[in-house]
Amino acid sequence: MVVRLNNAPAGTTTRLARHVGTKTGLAFLNSNVLSRCASRTGGGCQYCRAAYGDGVPILTYMCNAAHFVEHAACSSGSEDDAAPVMVTDPRLDALCARLVKFYSLRRFVRETGRPAAKWARRHEEGMFHYSSGMQAVVAAAGVCDRVSLFGFGKDPAARHHYHTLQRAELDLHDYEAEYDFYRDLQTRPEAVPFLRDSGFRLPPVVVYR
Template sequence: MKRQWSHPSVVLPLLIAVFLLLTFRCSLRQHAQQASTSHRAAAAADDDAGRSYVVVDAKIAELAAVDPAASAVLRAAETLLERNLTWARAPPERRDAAVRGLRDWLGRQRFDPHVMAELLDLIKRPIDRYAAGGGERDEHDDDVDMRPYASCAVVGNSGILLAREHGALIDSHDLVIRLNNAPAGGGEGRLALARHVGARTGLAFLNGNVLRLSGCAGTPRLASAGCRYCRRAYGDGVPILTYMCNAARFVEHAVCSADAAKAPVIVTDPRLDALCARLVKYYSLRRFVRETGRPAEEWGTRHEAGMFHYSSGMQAVVTAAGVCGRVSVFGFGKEPGARHHYHTLQRGELDLHDYEAEYEFYRDLEERPEAIPFLRDSGF
């Protein structure tokens, strides 16, 4: 007869182990349910926080759309147009061209971020047509290469350039953009400067007031000379891109554009001006709220709204982003002991700009462009 095997010292530990295992599994299930509930609650809280962030951004964006400085410029422009630019000392032979330019500029005043997708046609096409010797051809000729420049260098005017030797790197880009007639290196007396700032210039980006400083509408003698002074920094063969912060500058534009054999003088599309204004004010408002903890509506306590404006460098960078496959930026920023400008004795920044806000915009443009309001809606 077969003997059955059984021993109390073995059965009891087995029962205890089974009991503990079941208890542990129940505890795990309960913990998982609690964790899931906590996760859903946290996710809901995050969603709520996200919605609040969107609401705050929307409010800041709404405030950024208000531009008293631009409104004042437009009112002055309409007055000048009504008086046929008689206050602007326009040479009679150039007044009609100035009036036509001003009228066209006023007719295109609106906010439309899709202008970014048109910059190749608005800016690169006339530059390339001139370079190809086709100044008299139809402006929409199909034989102009409408692909973006492979690389562009935007050269700012900060004195930090003098502490580095980036000249050869700057000149290696397909298009070199310089600001407000800051000198390039090379030529008589500037050979040493070339190793810091480069020697090539493919596009001069100018604040419209720089045209006024050239004095080309001041006397009949200057006007009859074809305004060689507005091109004195880089020569007749370098195209000029200028934005109009004063409608009277259309007089200088008409004079500087009179000689078709010289490189074109292009006025920025007002839609690009409006886009840049909103971008900079948005970043300035956001910076104000973050640093002060005050409502965005109090931004005017730090900045004079009627004078606030983007810098020439900022609009040059946005322009380059629209016509270049890759953009490199040089000479932007400050360092202790460095000049404000590498070529002047100016000591400080202008109050009408918020350079720190613009630097934040550049960082977002490089690292997370999808987060930039207005620009992300541009189709660019």
């Protein structure tokens, strides 16, 4: 199954098409993207559906409580035979938050030599958050027998989002810490915290650059 993030293009001319093909099995959306979709139509989610078609289910995580309204609009406005628009389980959200904070704290202490208590000031703890990509990876690791990551590691010339002209990365994410997490998933999954003592066995993960 191919999971695409935030309406990433899926055409034959895209750079990764030769690796993953053009089909999409699941659309993973930040709720900000879902909100943009709903606001374009005044009911329903035709803009998001147009990216991959009515038959592709949408999984979204809510980064703003107000976006539950857009989720309701997308769900109620879809055709009867359209694939569902689902919301991530809060337990998955909490796990992702714990993982990214662990890796960010560890990286901060290693690189700065400062105590972990100083991390909050560096990263504005109240706003700090995992990225859409990281949560999609964690979700995939929970349901797939094997996970392959393509397109992780942003080209400096690329836009931050497919749907905006923004090029700068968001300060509320720590992408380098997330890359550390992906490397652990690939090379030493036994070191991933919060999972190693649970008895859950991570599938093989390969990161393609």
